[in-house]
Amino acid sequence: MAQILILGGGIAGISAAYEIREALGKKHEVTVVSKAAHFQFTPSNPWVAVNWRKREDITVDLATTLPRHKVKFIHAAAEKVMPEEKSVRLSNGETMTYDYLVITTGPELAFDEIEGLGPNGFTNSVCDVDHATEAQPHWEEFCANPGPIVVGAVQGASCYGPAYEFAMIMDTDLRKRKLRHKVPMTFVTAEPYVGHLGLGGVGDTKGLLESEMRERHIRWITNAKVDKIEDGKMTVTELNEDGSLKKVHELPFGFSMMLPAFRGIPALMGVEGLTNPRGFVIVDKHQRNPTYPDIFSAGVCIAIPPLEATAVPVGVPKTGYMIESMVTAIAQNLKEILADKEPTHEGTWNAICLADFGDGGVVFVAQPQNPPRNVNWSSSGKWVHLAKIAFEKYFLRKVRKGTTEPYFEKAVMQMLKINKLKDKEQA
Template sequence: MARVVILGGGVAGHTAATFAKEWLGEEHEVVVVTPDGNWNWTPSNIWVGTGEMRKEDAVFPIAPVYEKVGIDYREAKAVSIHPEGKSDSDKAFVTIEYTGQGKAGQSEELSYDYLVNATGAKLDFDATPGLGNGNAEPGPHTVSVCTAEQALHASEELEKVMEKMRKGQKQTILIGMGHGMCTYQGAVFEYIFSIEHKLREEGIREYAEIIYISNESFLGDFGMGGMHIKMGGYAGSSKLFTESLYNERDIKWILGAHVTKVEEGRVTYKTLDGDTHEQEFDFAMLIPLFAGVGIKAYDKEGNDMTDKLFTPNGFMKVDADYTPKPYEEWKASDWPSTLQNPDYKNIFAAGIAFAPPHSISKPVQAPDGTPITPAAPRTGMPNAMMGKAVAASIRDMILEGASEPTHTANMSEMGATFVTSAGKDFFTGTAVAMTIYPIVPDYEKYPDTGRDINITTAEIGLAAHWTKHIQYHIFMYKAKLLPGWTLIP
């Protein structure tokens, strides 16, 4: 019997665990270690954050689902990885610390034959002074929609400023990135347009000045260096499409910004030209910097070797080319395929937890060297594909004796769909449906724009909202492992 331990129960971890169990059956053990007892469909946090969905509809308890299919679930967080075992044993193990199941605070050593690191990211609010509360949680001045709980709080704060608007008071709404190295621009895009739609539906839009603040150097970068889409016989930049939408909805934008300080009702930010500015607000939703969750690694003698498994920002090293090189020399082949750790062949990383070789957007910085560049996005569909590919490779290594991973999930060879809500209503709602292939541009394969122009598209309309709505129900169904879930792509 082999034991597969999966750290993290988000999209990547949940997908890896459920497919691994489905394929490996009762003869092998699949263990999931995740500190949160609820599974959260994070794309729906946007609707929770505008008060258009109940928090309870975006989450469900994970323990009964895992119990149903025989996955061993530990409500705990991973503390350290010991890939060589310890002085009296060669068996690899992880140290976990329980956060629930009546054992909060207790530590345990959990041995493994295969390990999948799918912990997601630590929301590093404290990387921006004033954005956090000192405990890696949102501070008192702004809100976040990164978790369902945070989104619920955001909707409550939003309701307060909306109440003032109903009384005729002008309010400034600031939404965007709380650090110069943030990712998650797609979700922020969704949140800003959902709020704008909600205010219009209520007839109070004229009382709100809505401002987007971002580390992108152009609108429509989305952390992917933008994309080109067909426009009347031309291939036009996503900058045109995105600017058009912002203009149409009268949303202002601040670009190339690194937020340096957050105070009550005010942010201070530095821009790419080196200048420092301030922006006042009545309501602000700012995304924090994402970092690795801080798992340590130790060798057989107990010496710290965290830097062997992880990059300095805490993400796990996999089969990527991490050689530092200038933007002009970046290639699609820099990106990892098997997601296997190069030193320990039984360790994989999937989703946000793997260390990308570099960003996708061109790195730029302020004159004093402050980097102001979006990090590479790793969310949703790509994460699920990575989780499934890793599970398939482990399955073949266990059942077929494969010596190398048999499946790949390279972001330069896979696409993504982003359906971003811009108003939730079956008849008056709208959304932007974007398809992009590949996520990381490959200028050798697609010399014109780096991507397949036939399936790299963006359009806005009611149909995209229907798609978004149906996706919510389909993926919640799949995540709950209801009958036929394996048939859902």
């Protein structure tokens, strides 16, 4: 009997647990270790921050859910991964051994890299449901005494969709409250242009997002490096494309949400051959670490090099569709390995993003994620908001019921059908 240990209980970790359980059958043991006692549907966190959702609406208790689906659960953080000993030391004092380790921890949020950034500083966060819940009273206080907003993503960030989403969702909520006219809004991003997304743009994301921000009277600063954040003021250096200084901005704000850069969790830092200097797990095309072949990894915690050199560092996102394909490859490769075969399965590394704007939204599909692409498509409309709501419902159902249905893949196929229908209508 093989011991399969999964670190992390997010979208990648739970999907891995269910797919590995199904692929390997009952004779092998699958255990999930998570520092959080709950699964959170992270894409819904922007709604939580503006009180459109409550914490309990988008979370699932893991201690009661996973055992029902023949997956063991341990509520603890990983303190140190020790691949030479095939073990992981946990925060509860226990040391877990494994035959195969699947790392799906997600990132550590590097708020400390910029003075004043984050919930312990002067900005809010939607990266975690607890952070989004903490932002709720701050948002209500702001709406009672509105002023300027600064929103966006700092240098080194690798997830830009939620920044655009939250800017538009705040705009929508303020308009509903009849307060929008009192709130100047500035979008600050490390991206070289609006809609770059760490992907060099997808379809017409540049045009779509610039148009959306003009329509909503949101000014923007790109190639932006956040220098420091004080109470009610953000200092931002704007660079030219060649990296030279263009302008230094001092932006006042009454409310701010800035996405941080990511790095690997402390338990992975400094393990030679396992992670890069930033702490992200190195994997081959089979999602397997080349140095330690009994370790696999998927999701935001894996190492992917930046798409291109930019004036300000910009990371590469790992979207849900991409994560699901990584997880499926891991499950099937483990099945082959345990049958004394060589692994053959590879993740597709395609990207899909449903960016909800509160009353509409933008969707993009990139196959593969990095150009040149076979599919390079983006679209917008009110239907995107409804699709995001439906997807939230379906994925939470997946977690509760223990299914392995690939919801992101289904969504992609539906998007492409819509695209083909639109092309026929235009022809």
